[in-house]
Amino acid sequence: MIISYGKERKPAMLKEKLNLNKDKAQKLLLNQSFKESIGNPKLEYSLISELIHKCSSYEDYMWTLYKKSEVECLSELTFLLQEIAILEPQLAWSCLIKQKKYAKEYRERYNRSKYILAAK
16 A cells, blocks of 8 residues: 555646656557566566656656645655556555655755756
8 A cells, every 4th residue: 555645635736737647658568578577576666766757747847846844745746656556556565665765865856956946
């Protein structure tokens, strides 16, 4: 089960921006290398990162995301990881570990985001 941050996902500015392109993600998961990654934690983490960076809007909004409060930021990331876990349940445990990694790194990324101008 993935940890939730705060209350239910509120209709925030990022709600429309941070989402998973499920068709693109499904195509990536159908790739032969996906089958090889299941059961290998390092390859699963890599696959989840690839899904986040290539099949979602994370890259476009990551620095805007990290300017938000910790609860709001981690809530959005949790929602994205939950979408990945729903799409491929075998990745659920690795999504949980990835979520904990984001929680641990939030403060550093929040501080870095202060120096980056976000696009409109």
